[in-house]
Amino acid sequence: MPRKPGQYDRIMAMADRLGWTRTGDGDLAFEWDVPGTDTSVAWERDPDTHVEYFAVVGPDRDRVAAEIADAIDLLGVDDFESHVARSTSVNWMIPALYQVATAAPLAYDPRVAALMDRYMDSSDLLIRRVAILAASFTGWPEFVEPIRRFLSDPDVDVRVAAEAALRDLSDELTR
Template sequence: MPEHGDTIRLVPKDQDSYDETMAVVEEHGWEEASAGQGATAAWTVPDEDAKVRFIEDGGTAVEYFEVEGPGRAAAAKQLQAKIEMLEPSEFRAHLDQFDDDVDAQRLALFTVATAAPEKSDAKVVKLLVEYLSHEDSLIRRTAMIAMGITRWKDFIPPLEQVRDEDPDEQIRKRAENAIEALSKA
């Protein structure tokens, strides 16, 4: 389970998991809670002393769960028992299934970045770096945004190469911006 500080982040493979989510809520007696900023819905998990927030990121269109509190691992397992979550070992297969659809490929890149663990993973770095040389400049730009989502400084050297060598001036400028953002992360 990818932990981000005191929060577990879970990203469903199927980005339309409403019915499955409601089944978990009903089965385990989760209680509706104040969603708070950025969340679409939230529940307390009384038996586990945890809170689950469902988030639909407006900038990337990625749907995911954040689970907080002392019982977060147990509450996360309740979700995982009903909803298939995207794991790092599945990132390449997830991205490969959308090779022919730019919009779906962009969502897949954002989804992978959101599902990435807090600490840098060399295999994930290598995978995302591959997209920096994609023929479509929109995919290259999306890969840079995805790198920013992870906040991993490992992306700085490949981004420096893009900044110095990409044929598209806009991509070079975006690479510089991404480098600056990751340097401050």
């Protein structure tokens, strides 16, 4: 995911320079095919979290993702701690947690898990709910047990968030 949102001109220039063929665009996504491959790229904006991210699908996924990383400053695991720490209010913390979870690697990373665990244990109910939901974005089965403990949280909204996160993780694990 881009470190800074709204880099329309830079992302479009990258797609043109790399020779991607535009296959669609809408309010929330731009899509391209990578010529000579069965790989496609989407630059999307999640309608619920407002997080912008790249989705790369196909056999050349790793190569194309590396090309994107060379052209666009992406949020990486080494940046997650400072990215969230810069959030000075709940209004900034919420998107930061969603951004970290969206940018998390495909494979479990204990540094990311520790960061998410810290915010899942927040005394702020809203931060706790968001961190629980964000953790499910990773698709990591390692989050099932940590999230399960919130099914008995005193706050009903935290319990609902835990139920939703566990459903999302279950759906992800059965794909």
